[in-house]
Amino acid sequence: xxxxxxxxxxxxxxxxxxxxxxxxxxxxxxxxxxxxxxxxxxxxxxxxxxxxxxxxxxxxxxxxxxxxxxxxxxxxxxxxxxxxxxxxxxxxxxxxxxxxxxxxxxxxxxxxxxxxxxxxxxxxxxxxxxxxxxxxxxxxxxxxxxxxxxxxxxxxxxxxxxxxxxxxxxxxxxxxxxxxxxxxxxxxxxxxxxxxxxxxxxxxxxxxxxxxxxxxxxxxxxxxxxxxxxxxxxxxxxxxxxxxxxxxxxxxxxxxxxxxxxxxxxxxxxxxxxxxxxxxxxxxxxxxxxxxxxxxxxxxxxxxxxxxxxxxxxxxxxxxxxxxxxxxxxxxxxxxxxxxxxxxxxxxxxxxxxxxxxxxxxxxxxxxxxxxxxxxxxxxxxxxxxxxxxxxxxxxxxxxxxxxx
Numbered sequence: 001x002x003x004x005x006x007x008x009x010x011x012x013x014x015x016x017x018x019x020x021x022x023x024x025x026x027x028x029x030x031x032x033x034x035x036x037x038x039x040x041x042x043x044x045x046x047x048x049x050x051x052x053x054x055x056x057x058x059x060x061x062x063x064x065x066x067x068x069x070x071x072x073x074x075x076x077x078x079x080x081x082x083x084x085x086x087x088x089x090x091x092x093x094x095x096x097x098x099x100x101x102x103x104x105x106x107x108x109x110x111x112x113x114x115x116x117x118x119x120x121x122x123x124x125x126x127x128x129x130x131x132x133x134x135x136x137x138x139x140x141x142x143x144x145x146x147x148x149x150x151x152x153x154x155x156x157x158x159x160x161x162x163x164x165x166x167x168x169x170x171x172x173x174x175x176x177x178x179x180x181x182x183x184x185x186x187x188x189x190x191x192x193x194x195x196x197x198x199x200x201x202x203x204x205x206x207x208x209x210x211x212x213x214x215x216x217x218x219x220x221x222x223x224x225x226x227x228x229x230x231x232x233x234x235x236x237x238x239x240x241x242x243x244x245x246x247x248x249x250x251x252x253x254x255x256x257x258x259x260x261x262x263x264x265x266x267x268x269x270x271x272x273x274x275x276x277x278x279x280x281x282x283x284x285x286x287x288x289x290x291x292x293x294x295x296x297x298x299x300x301x302x303x304x305x306x307x308x309x310x311x312x313x314x315x316x317x318x319x320x321x322x323x324x325x326x327x328x329x330x331x332x333x334x335x336x337x338x339x340x341x342x343x344x345x346x347x348x349x350x351x352x353x354x355x356x357x358x359x360x361x362x363x364x365x366x367x368x369x370x371x372x373x374x375x376x377x378x379x380x381x382x383x384x385x386x387x388x389x390x391x392x393x394x395x396x397x398x399x400x401x402x403x404x405x
Contacts, residue, residue, distance in 0.1 A: 018339030019360045024349065026050070033061040033378050036355070048349065049383055051356040051373050056221055056329060057301040058378045059251030064294050065287045069252075072286035080279035084111075084268075088279035096285045099292045100244070100256050103219075103227050105236045108264040111256050111285070113277050115216045115245030116144040118255030121273025122243060123148030123183060123212060126263075129270055130154075130179040136170060136209070138162065138184040138195070145183055145214060161188075164199040171207040180209035186229035187217035190364050190372065192330030197230055201238050210240040220249030221302060221329060226295040249295070252287045254280050304377035305329055308384070312375050315388040320402030321395060324370070331373040332359075333391065335400065341369040344394050352390040 014020040025039040026048070034053060038046040059065055072092060082088035093111055100109035112118035123145055127133045133154045137145065140161040149156050157174065160166040167182065174180065182204040184195050197213070204211045215228035223231030228244070230236045241263065246254035257264065268274055295301070309329050316323055316333070324332040335341040341358040348354040356371045364370060375384070395402065 018337075018342045020342075024048075024355055024357075026355070028061075030061060030066065033058045034376055034383075038349070038355070046353065048353045048355045049379075049386075051354055051375075051379075051387060052371075053374060053376065054217075054248040055251050056249040056374060056376060057251070057295070057305060058376050059220070059249065059291045059295070059301070062251065062291065062294065064290045065251055068290035069283040069287040072281075072283040076282040078281060078283070080281050082278060083276060084279045085275060090279070090282045090285065092282040092285035092289065093279060096289050096292075097256070099289055100258050103225060103292060103296065104231070104242045104244075104258040105227070106242065106258040107261040109256050109258040110264045110268055110274065111254060111280060112274060113254060113280060115243070115247060115255035117273050117277070118243055118245075118257055119144035119214060120148040120151065121271040122241065122257045122267050123181075124151040124273070125267050125271040126210075126212075126241075127152035127154035127181060129266070130181075132175075132178045134174050134178050134180050136167060136180060136182045140188050140191075141183060141185060142189070142214060142216075145185075149183065162193065162195055164196055164203055167200065168203045168206075171203065171209065174207075176207075180204075180207060181212055182209045183212040183214075185214040185217070187215075187222075187328045187330070189217050189330065190332065190359060190370075191324055192326035192328040192332060194229060194327050197233055197235055197239075201235060205238070211238070212241045212243065213239045214243045216243070216245040216248060216255075217328070217330070219244040220291075220295050221305070224299075225297075226292070226302070246284070246288045246291075250288055250291045252284050252291065254284060254288060301377050305375065308375035308377060308379050311381070312373065312379075312384050312388070315384060316391075317403070319388055319392045319395075320404070321388065321391050322401070322403040323373075329374065331375065333371040333373055335369050335371065336367050338366070338369050340398050340400065341371065344391075344398060345371065347394055347397075348390055352386070354387055354390055 027037040029035045034050040038048045080088040097109040127135050135149045136157045139158050157170050218228035220226040222229050241259045243257050246252050322334045338360045345358040359372045360369045
């Protein structure tokens with residue numbers, strides 16, 4: 001087989017369809033978020049404004065976080081020194097797990113190297129080790145949850161997205177003696193919709209099922225202390241496992257689960273994705289501790305972000321730029337064509353200094369291609385005006401349909 005020809009052919013097909021992904025070479029500016037410098041292949045640079053960052057509150061630039069990371073480097077050095085089992089457990093990890101357990105009102109928490117790994121390892125371990133386990137997975141769940149369930153080889157039942165009635169019917173049809181896990185998210189990252197958590201929990205409790213809630217796009221952003229949608233709704237104590245990330249609103253890197261002491265210890269003891277992976281560097285853990293402690297007491301960032309989201313939506317409405325309505329902070333501007341979505345993204349970057357990545361299949365279904373925009377507390381009125389003005393121009397150039405007021 002001509003391997004190189006095969007690789008080139010598959011990549012060519014992606015390009016022809018407008019789905020080939022190109023990474024923007026960006027250099028973030030400390031203290032200047034969401035500004036960045038774009039490095040081009042010819043050696044030149046361009047000033048850009050980032051509109052698609054998952055650093056939702058700009059905490060990756062917060063002085064408290066930066067200073068904490070510097071202090072950890074000065075005190076402990078760069079790396080963790082190994083896996084958590086072999087010399088890699090640093091005091092910063094212990095402090096961070098305590099903060100996370102407290103944030104979610106749980107007995108314990110367990111750190112992983114990313115949110116993807118925490119889902120893959122925790123769900124995979126729980127579902128594989130519980131004898132005869134059946135996992136009831138929301139149809140909109142993230143790839144990391146899907147991979148964890150697949151890795152477990154447990155029986156999987158997919159229920160219609162956010163459809164509590166369908167979940168109840170599928171639970172009722174299952175073996176009543178089998179252990180069950182209901183796995184779902186709070187905020188779904190591409191559509192920005194929010195799960196009916198209370199109703200899901202009530203159905204799961206009726207059938208004696210564990211609940212596994214992914215809060216990665218909600219931690220830091222919702223609830224009086226940033227504990228997520230479950231905190232906002234007063235439901236954290238009724239969720240068996242809350243999973244989250246440190247790489248979005250917390251502003252650094254890493255993933256975790258928060259649950260009972262026994263469950264976290266069980267995953268710690270059996271999950272290969274935890275046991276055989278080098279621990280997070282102390283600097284990342286220290287930065288996360290500083291960020292979480294700040295967001296537990298500060299509501300300023302959350303309120304300003306909501307204001308920015310509302311202003312952006314208002315201006316999009318005025319211009320008839322279609323976006324998917326939801327109750328979260330995510331603004332999916334709908335294009336509906338892969339090639340045009342990529343083209344608009346390229347023009348925004350090259351000619352307007354606006355960076356927003358196109359979201360195409362397989363991340364979203366075909367014909368629902370979009371620009372996923374995430375306003376932050378640090379996007380100014382002028383930034384929002386510039387973005388909407390550029391979109392207005394490009395919508396006309398592309399002959400895309402407008403939303404009807």
